[in-house]
Amino acid sequence: MRVLVIGGSGVVGRPTASALSQRGHQVAILSRGGTAGPAGTEAFQGDLTTGAGLEKALAGVDCVVDCANVTTTSRSAAVRYFTDTTHRLGVLAAAAGVKHHVVLSIVGVDKIPFGYHVGKLAQEQAALAGPVPATILRATQFHEFAGQTMNQMKFGRFSVVPQMVTQPIAAAEVGAALADVVEDGPRGRVAETWPTCRARSSSSRPS
Numbered sequence: 001m002r003v004l005v006i007g008g009s010g011v012v013g014r015p016t017a018s019a020l021s022q023r024g025h026q027v028a029i030l031s032r033g034g035t036a037g038p039a040g041t042e043a044f045q046g047d048l049t050t051g052a053g054l055e056k057a058l059a060g061v062d063c064v065v066d067c068a069n070v071t072t073t074s075r076s077a078a079v080r081y082f083t084d085t086t087h088r089l090g091v092l093a094a095a096a097g098v099k100h101h102v103v104l105s106i107v108g109v110d111k112i113p114f115g116y117h118v119g120k121l122a123q124e125q126a127a128l129a130g131p132v133p134a135t136i137l138r139a140t141q142f143h144e145f146a147g148q149t150m151n152q153m154k155f156g157r158f159s160v161v162p163q164m165v166t167q168p169i170a171a172a173e174v175g176a177a178l179a180d181v182v183e184d185g186p187r188g189r190v191a192e193t194w195p196t197c198r199a200r201s202s203s204s205r206p207s
C-alpha cells in the first residue's frame with residue numbers, strides 16, 4: 001500500500017518509514033524541511049500547522065502515519081498544536097480518500113498531567129473523532145529521548161535534566177510496531193508498546 005509518514009525525518013518517523021519500505025510498501029515522508037528520508041522513500045515538503053503541501057503528498061495514499069512533533073511544555077500550546085494539526089490532517093486525508101489515520105501517542109497520557117501529555121491526549125481524541133478511521137499506538141519514551149531532552153533544555157554549556165521515571169524503548173522498535181499497525185488496518189486504541197513488546201503481541205506490562 002502507499003503510506004505517508006508525516007515527520008518521517010524525525011527520531012521515530014525515520015525508522016517507521018524504513019520498516020514500511022523494507023516490507024515492500026510504497027513510502028513517502030513529509031516534513032517542513034523536505035528532508036530526504038530512508039533509501040527508497042519519496043520526500044515532500046509541507047507543514048501540518050498550515051496545510052501547505054499536504055494535498056500533493058496525500059494524493060493516492062492509503063494510510064497516513066503522524067510522527068510529527070512540537071517542542072513545548074505549555075499545556076495550551078500543546079493542546080492547540082495537536083488538536084489543530086490532527087483535525088486538519090483528518091479533513092485533508094478524508095478528502096484525498098485515505099482509509100487509515102495512525103497516531104503515535106505516549107503511555108500514560110491519560111494519567112500524567114504534564115502540559116505536553118494533555119496535548120497528546122487531545123490529539124488521540126481528535127484522531128478518534130476525525131473523519132478517517134484511526135488507530136492510536138502508545139509508546140514509552142525512546143532511548144533517544146535522553147539526548148533529545150539534553151539538546152532541547154540547553155542553556156549555554158549547561159543542560160537542565162528533568163527527573164522522571166521511564167521504561168524506554170528503541171525508536172526502531174516503535175517504528176516496527178507502527179508498521180504492524182499500518183498493516184493491521186484501523187483498530188481504534190491498541191495495546192501499548194512496552195519495551196520489547198510489539199503492537200501485535202503486547203497486552204501487558206513487563207514485570
Ligand SMILES: NC(=O)c1ccc[n+]([C@@H]2O[C@H](COP(=O)([O-])OP(=O)(O)OC[C@H]3O[C@@H](n4cnc5c(N)ncnc54)[C@H](OP(=O)(O)O)[C@@H]3O)[C@@H](O)[C@H]2O)c1
Nearest residue numbers: 007009010011012031032033047048067068069141142145
Ligand atoms: N521522543 C519520545 O521519546 C516519544 C515517545 C513516545 C511518543 N513520541 C511521539 O512521537 C512523535 C514524534 O516524536 P519524535 O521524538 O520522533 O519527534 P522529532 O524527532 O522531533 O521529529 C519530528 C518530525 O516532525 C517534523 N515536523 C515538525 N513539525 C512539523 C509540521 N508542523 N509539519 C510537518 N512536519 C513537522 C520534523 O521535521 P521538520 O522540523 O523538518 O518539520 C520531524 O521530521 C511525537 O508525536 C511524540 O509525541 C515521542
